[in-house]
Amino acid sequence: MKILVDENMPYARELFSRLGDVKAVPGRPIPEQELNDADALMVRSVTKVNAQLLEGKPVRFVGTATAGTDHVDDAWLAQAGIGFSAAPGCNAIAVVEYVFSALLLLAERDGFTLTDRTVGIVGVGNVGSRLQARLEALGVRTLLCDPPRADRGDDGDFLPLETLVRDADILTFHTPLFKDGPYKTHHLADEALIRSLKPGAILINACRGPVVDNAALLARLEAGQRLSVVLDVWEPEPDLNLALLARVDIGTAHIAGYTLEGKARGTTQVFEAFSEFIGQRQQVALDTLLPAPAFGRLTLHGPLDQATLKSLVHLVYDVRRDDAPLRAVAGQAGEFDKLRKHYQERREWSSLYIQCDDADAAALLAKLGFNAVHHPAR
Numbered sequence: 011m012k013i014l015v016d017e018n019m020p021y022a023r024e025l026f027s028r029l030g031d032v033k034a035v036p037g038r039p040i041p042e043q044e045l046n047d048a049d050a051l052m053v054r055s056v057t058k059v060n061a062q063l064l065e066g067k068p069v070r071f072v073g074t075a076t077a078g079t080d081h082v083d084d085a086w087l088a089q090a091g092i093g094f095s096a097a098p099g100c101n102a103i104a105v106v107e108y109v110f111s112a113l114l115l116l117a118e119r120d121g122f123t124l125t126d127r128t129v130g131i132v133g134v135g136n137v138g139s140r141l142q143a144r145l146e147a148l149g150v151r152t153l154l155c156d157p158p159r160a161d162r163g164d165d166g167d168f169l170p171l172e173t174l175v176r177d178a179d180i181l182t183f184h185t186p187l188f189k190d191g192p193y194k195t196h197h198l199a200d201e202a203l204i205r206s207l208k209p210g211a212i213l214i215n216a217c218r219g220p221v222v223d224n225a226a227l228l229a230r231l232e233a234g235q236r237l238s239v240v241l242d243v244w245e246p247e248p249d250l251n252l253a254l255l256a257r258v259d260i261g262t263a264h265i266a267g268y269t270l271e272g273k274a275r276g277t278t279q280v281f282e283a284f285s286e287f288i289g290q291r292q293q294v295a296l297d298t299l300l301p302a303p304a305f306g307r308l309t310l311h312g313p314l315d316q317a318t319l320k321s322l323v324h325l326v327y328d329v330r331r332d333d334a335p336l337r338a339v340a341g342q343a344g345e346f347d348k349l350r351k352h353y354q355e356r357r358e359w360s361s362l363y364i365q366c367d368d369a370d371a372a373a374l375l376a377k378l379g380f381n382a383v384h385h386p387a388r
């Protein structure tokens with residue numbers, strides 16, 4: 011059995027070779043001749059999976075090691091009898107930590123305290139709900155918008171998008187990309203929405219580029235609207251608008267979800283789904299795959315304030331590490347994808363073991379997702 015895997019999928023060769031012959035290939039563009047004798051295809055978000063790619067090919071299963079599935083025509087796969095699995099939630103923690111890294115940076119630069127700000131979260135799924143939990147643990151007020159969940163009667167105080175636009179100081183988008191339908195998210199942040207944001211607001215998009223109308227955003231920034239912007243995703247990718255990149259406060263190459271843990275979870279989730287699909291069910295413990303992190307352990311003396319939290323967060327991941335390289339190469343053919351392919355290892359906060367002599371600091375850091383314990387000073 012031949013299993014084609016995207017070369018940007020850590021641990022794929024190691025895992026899938028338990029089930030068949032593995033060939034690693036680029037995802038954009040994917041070498042289509044490799045599909046002529048492939049039984050299974052494991053992709054990431056850069057590969058469009060549809061009839062045009064797979065009609066008449068022997069592929070019986072497609073896995074995508076991603077949370078988003080807008081690159082996959084799952085309705086066509088279903089009618090063609092091709093099995094399909096995504097990796098919901100695999101990189102949600104990574105995206106949350108990206109957002110925190112950006113917010114703590116802007117807070118220090120602009121001299122504000124996060125607990126004095128209200129954060130509007132649009133899309134309260136795997137990413138949005140974890141972001142809400144961590145912000146609330148820190149004492150930050152959140153406002154939530156998720157019409158599909160509200161319509162399903164899920165627990166939660168879901169508000170109309172207009173309320174978030176009116177009341178939030180920070181508006182962050184974590185929805186799928188729906189091009190149409192009752193919950194359409196394409197250009198959800200349009201000119202009118204952007205214009206209505208509070209003066210000095212922060213707009214974050216770490217879901218899919220077209221959820222924010224990039225041309226309208228650029229026009230508002232060029233018109234002098236007081237707005238800070240964090241963009242991890244662009245309209246379009248990989249050929250983002252250079253004028254927009256020059257105007258945003260933080261700009262990165264669609265790497266918010268790129269922790270090693272997040273990517274490894276993506277690979278293991280599709281591996282487990284495929285093993286089940288072929289009747290050879292296997293499960294993988296993530297910690298058997300991951301290497302030891304660069305920072306093992308540290309001691310925190312005294313209480314946790316915002317500046318200390320920023321130091322800890324940025325010790326693990328500082329978003330500037332990804333902003334500068336994008337600005338350096340944007341506009342050069344192939345460089346956006348190269349940044350993503352050769353991504354420097356990044357870990358999650360849980361990889362940092364922190365001994366705190368202050369019990370409240372330990373409890374808060376643990377709630378935020380660090381591996382923190384209280385260890386009284388002697």
Ligand SMILES: NC(=O)C1=CN([C@@H]2O[C@H](COP(=O)(O)OP(=O)(O)OC[C@H]3O[C@@H](n4cnc5c(N)ncnc54)[C@H](O)[C@@H]3O)[C@@H](O)[C@H]2O)C=CC1
Nearest residue numbers: 077078133134135136137156158184185186193217266267
């Ligand atoms: N930048 C990156 O590296 C990453 C980007 N993503 C993107 O972020 C999206 C969200 O990720 P997850 O939270 O894991 O997905 P999820 O599917 O768990 O959550 C999405 C939430 O958005 C809600 N939603 C759908 N339509 C909406 C609308 N019109 N208005 C408001 N809410 C709406 C859904 O009901 C759901 O609760 C993914 O679909 C993916 O496109 C995800 C991971 C990494």
Ligand SMILES: O=C(O)C(=O)[C@H](O)COP(=O)(O)O
Nearest residue numbers: 054055056076077078101267
């Ligand atoms: O999971 C998702 O959805 C994402 O956006 C991924 O983090 C994107 O990574 P690639 O699949 O494009 O490598």
